[in-house]
Amino acid sequence: MRTIGIMNRVLKELFRDKRTLALMFVAPILIMLLMSVIFNTNSATNVTVGTVSVSHKLNRQMADIKHVTVKKYNTQGAAKKALDKETIDAIVKKNGSNYSLTYANTDSTKTATVKLAFKNALTATSINQLKSALKQSTTATVKLRAQLQALQKQQAVAKAKASGQAVAAQQAATTTATKSTSQKSPKITNHYVYGDQDTGYFAKMMPILMSFFVFFFVFLISGMALLKERTTGTLDRLLATPVRRSSIVFGYMLSYGILAVIQTILIVVVTVWLLGTEVVGNMASVIVINLILALVALAFGILLSTFANSEFQMMQFIPLVIVPQIFFSGIIPLDSMAAWVKDISYIIPIKYAGDAVTDIIMRGRSIFDLGFDIGILLIFLVVLTFLNIVGLKRYRKV
Amino acid sequence: MGQAMIDLQHLAKQFGHQTVLKDINLTVNPGEIVGLIGPSGAGKSTVIKVALGMEVASGGSAKVFDTTMPNRELLGRIGYMAQTDALYDALSGRENLKFYGLMKGLAKREINREVDYVAKVVDLTADLNKRVAGYSGGMMRRLSLAIALMGKPDLLILDEPTVGIDPALRRQIWAELGRIRDEGRSILITTHVMDEAELCDRVALLLAGKVMALDTPAALKQHYQVATIEDVFLKAEGVD
Numbered sequence: 277m278r279t280i281g282i283m284n285r286v287l288k289e290l291f292r293d294k295r296t297l298a299l300m301f302v303a304p305i306l307i308m309l310l311m312s313v314i315f316n317t318n319s320a321t322n323v324t325v326g327t328v329s330v331s332h333k334l335n336r337q338m339a340d341i342k343h344v345t346v347k348k349y350n351t352q353g354a355a356k357k358a359l360d361k362e363t364i365d366a367i368v369k370k371n372g373s374n375y376s377l378t379y380a381n382t383d384s385t386k387t388a389t390v391k392l393a394f395k396n397a398l399t400a401t402s403i404n405q406l407k408s409a410l411k412q413s414t415t416a417t418v419k420l421r422a423q424l425q426a427l428q429k430q431q432a433v434a435k436a437k438a439s440g441q442a443v444a445a446q447q448a449a450t451t452t453a454t455k456s457t458s459q460k461s462p463k464i465t466n467h468y469v470y471g472d473q474d475t476g477y478f479a480k481m482m483p484i485l486m487s488f489f490v491f492f493f494v495f496l497i498s499g500m501a502l503l504k505e506r507t508t509g510t511l512d513r514l515l516a517t518p519v520r521r522s523s524i525v526f527g528y529m530l531s532y533g534i535l536a537v538i539q540t541i542l543i544v545v546v547t548v549w550l551l552g553t554e555v556v557g558n559m560a561s562v563i564v565i566n567l568i569l570a571l572v573a574l575a576f577g578i579l580l581s582t583f584a585n586s587e588f589q590m591m592q593f594i595p596l597v598i599v600p601q602i603f604f605s606g607i608i609p610l611d612s613m614a615a616w617v618k619d620i621s622y623i624i625p626i627k628y629a630g631d632a633v634t635d636i637i638m639r640g641r642s643i644f645d646l647g648f649d650i651g652i653l654l655i656f657l658v659v660l661t662f663l664n665i666v667g668l669k670r671y672r673k674v
Numbered sequence: 675m676g677q678a679m680i681d682l683q684h685l686a687k688q689f690g691h692q693t694v695l696k697d698i699n700l701t702v703n704p705g706e707i708v709g710l711i712g713p714s715g716a717g718k719s720t721v722i723k724v725a726l727g728m729e730v731a732s733g734g735s736a737k738v739f740d741t742t743m744p745n746r747e748l749l750g751r752i753g754y755m756a757q758t759d760a761l762y763d764a765l766s767g768r769e770n771l772k773f774y775g776l777m778k779g780l781a782k783r784e785i786n787r788e789v790d791y792v793a794k795v796v797d798l799t800a801d802l803n804k805r806v807a808g809y810s811g812g813m814m815r816r817l818s819l820a821i822a823l824m825g826k827p828d829l830l831i832l833d834e835p836t837v838g839i840d841p842a843l844r845r846q847i848w849a850e851l852g853r854i855r856d857e858g859r860s861i862l863i864t865t866h867v868m869d870e871a872e873l874c875d876r877v878a879l880l881l882a883g884k885v886m887a888l889d890t891p892a893a894l895k896q897h898y899q900v901a902t903i904e905d906v907f908l909k910a911e912g913v914d
Contacts, residue, residue: 281776289764509758513821516726516754517777518746673730674744 278519282527283534286501290535296497300539304489305546311485312551323389326355326364330375333404337397338368344393359469366390378467387468398462482553483562483637484605484630486543490536490566491573491626492598498532499577499590506581506671515672522665528578529571529661536570537563556640562633564643568653569629575660576625582667606630628652677740678703679829679860680725684734687720694720696883698734702829702860707851709871710864711907712880718864719757721880722831725862726754738829750779753827757834759814763807767798767817770806774821784825792820795850797843811838819847830854830861836870848873868904877903879910886910 291297324345327335339346347364349355355367359378365386367378377394379387505511514524540563547553555562580597584590604610604621607630621627632649635641643650678701685698694717702708710718723729724736727744736743739751761770768789775785793799796816806814815838822830830851836844848870851861855875863874871877872891879886879894887894887910891903898906 278777278779281773285762285765285769285773288769289762292764509756509760510762512728513754513756513760513774514777515728516749516752516756517774518748518750518779519777520746672726672728672744672746674727674746 278523279527279530282519282524283530286528286531287534289501290497290531300493300497300535301542304486304493304539304543307489308482308485308543308547308551311481321386321389323366323386323393324364325390325393326358326367328352328355328367328369330368330370331401334397334401337400338393341393341396343389368394374463374465376465376467379469381468391466394464398464402462480634480638481607482547482551483633484607484626486540486547486562487566487569487626487629487633488602488605488607489543490540490570491601491629493539494532494536494570494573495577495580495598496590496594497577498528498574499581499584499593500587502528502578503581503584503587503590507586511671515668521668521672524668525575525578525661525664529574532574533567533571536567536574540566540570553637555637557636558643561636561643565629565632565636565646565650565653568650568657569625572625572653572656572660575657575664578664579660579667582670600624601626606634625653625656678737679706679739680708680862681737681740682721682725682734683737685721685724685731685736686733687717687724687729688732694883695724698880698883698885700878700885700888702862704860705855705858706876707855707861707863707874709874709877710862710880711866711868711871711877711903713911716880717883718880719833722754722833722862722864725831726752750825751828753822753824753830755818755822755830755832755835759818761806761814761817761821763809764805766803766805767793767809767813768802770817771802771821771824775824778825780825788824788826792823795823795847796820797846812840812843815839816843823850826859828859830859830863832861832863834864834866836865836867844870868902868907871903879907881910 322343322345324347325338326347326349327338328349328351330348335346335348338344347358349358349367352367352369355364355369356378358364359367359380362380365380367376369376369378375394375398377390379390381387502511505514511524515521544555544559544562548555548559576597580593581590584593600620601624604624605626606621610618610621628649632643632646632653635646635649636643680700680702682698682700685695685700686693687695698717698721700708700710700721710721712718720729724731725738725743726749727746730744738745739748741748762773765773771789771792772785775788780788789802790799793802796819798813798816798820801809801813806817809817815835819832819835822832822835836847839847851863854861863870865871874891876888876890877894878888887897887906889897894903894906895901898909900906900909
């Protein structure tokens with residue numbers, strides 16, 4: 277009963293604070309929109325590709341593709357210099373029959389454009405080569421057959437004597453034939469001056485960003501709210517009534533849980549309908565995960581607010597608590613980090629929520645397969661809630 | 675007159691190495707207004723905090739309603755008003771009263787009746803639906819007092835209740851406190867206003883963590899051979 281009373285009061289206060297509400301609901305949408313614009317619209321960007329010892333045919337094919345300009349260089353060194361000076365965005369170099377591609381990769385969309393252009397150009401040119409390769413391999417097969425027949429004849433004449441030699445000859449012939457076929461599909465190696473193939477995709481960031489916004493705003497606003505209760509004396513007065521300490525914590529949880537659900541729905545709707553992000557899995561599952569994360573953020577905010585004496589001190593937790601959450605949330609690929617750095621991510625709640633939401637949105641996994649992530653989040657929640665209820669003992673001893 | 679509402683015996687309280695209360699002996703009987711006076715830093719607020727169970731006594735005993743504090747359930751029978759107003763300023767006066775009433779464990783129907791009654795006592799009926807953010811300092815103080823009065827508690831603990839309240843309303847409030855006393859309920863009140871101390875049934879003089887004297891205002895004046903409680907206060911402090 278008292279829990280509901282506290283929930284009602286917190287919600288009333290929240291919905292009367294229009295600016296804070298706007299911050300919670302409008303700010304994430306604004307940032308999401310901005311990010312999608314910044315990361316996606318320059319997909320029609322113009323790229324300049326430097327080529328080194330690439331066939332004339334391939335050069336022409338690439339130059340024919342929209343938004344692609346080709347510059348020829350005589351040596352790899354000259355091309356590399358141009359790449360450093362940013363006059364070109366990528367180098368295509370032919371090593372024998374293989375291609376080596378080097379991307380500046382400061383802009384992932386440019387890298388993607390070059391990759392696609394090169395692939396298309398290569399496919400177009402290799403169709404001709406495939407034809408000739410087919411011819412060549414056919415001739416090789418004919419040759420082989422003739423040899424085989426000859427061998428068989430030989431074998432019939434001189435069985436034991438020449439058999440060893442014949443096998444060797446046969447093997448050699450087969451190898452040549454295979455070699456000539458494999459040359460027709462050249463190996464492509466990719467090099468990145470900066471980052472790797474996973475660098476910066478809004479699609480990859482979106483699910484994690486969503487969780488991050490939920491965490492950030494609930495953490496900050498709930499922390500501030502409890503801080504205010506403490507500094508204005510209302511917490512003391514509340515504790516001078518027979519209310520249970522747990523009722524206060526649960527009252528806050530209920531109200532901010534409701535807020536987090538609304539916020540998540542809004543963010544999901546915006547990202548799906550306005551930004552056109554594809555959600556493979558179940559949207560309800562996404563909301564459930566973010567609700568749990570919001571409760572963790574709430575418990576975290578309440579706990580840390582007891583260590584702050586003013587709103588300004590609460591803000592000081594942002595670089596200490598929030599920024600590391602971004603680093604280890606999975607927005608930056610964790611695979612490339614050193615093992616001990618990677619281990620830090622295991623104590624970061626957003627990592628688990630981000631993993632779970634990514635699995636749902638991008639891989640369409642069911643919420644029931646994500647027991648591990650949800651379990652860890654619930655452990656965070658239970659431990660932090662327990663600490664909060666015990667922590668309120670500081671203000672009333674019973 | 676029956677058992678004491680508040681019974682503090684040899685109460686001591688330390689925060690770390692700092693001793694705030696050394697030896698507090700204080701009783702508040704039913705139907706009595708006890709004033710707690712003393713210079714700032716003497717430990718008045720700490721006495722109140724121990725009586726409410728927000729702090730635990732380091733030594734001695736602290737009993738309220740004959741039960742050792744801290745005790746959560748007993749808090750429903752105590753009306754508390756802190757030095758700070760402790761109001762939710764995004765809510766209206768009525769919403770504040772209702773919320774605290776609910777927290778005290780009053781029934782829904784009781785709450786509505788109590789809101790109307792306490793609002794009349796502190797003269798806030800006309801402003802009850804306004805947001806507290808728009809209240810003046812005096813109005814906030816009155817609302818804070820009204821919250822303490824909610825639910826007719828057996829014991830009122832009031833920390834500087836009349837600061838910032840104009841004389842006419844102060845008189846009205848004291849009249850109400852007198853009515854509460856006559857109903858057999860008790861009040862422990864801290865104050866800086868010495869002519870208010872004269873209105874108390876007994877006055878406890880708190881100095882350096884000790885109760886120097888606890889008696890009726892008349893007896894105190896006679897003991898120190900002065901004309902007013904203010905002089906008692908000064909003499910006890912040694913200022914003279």
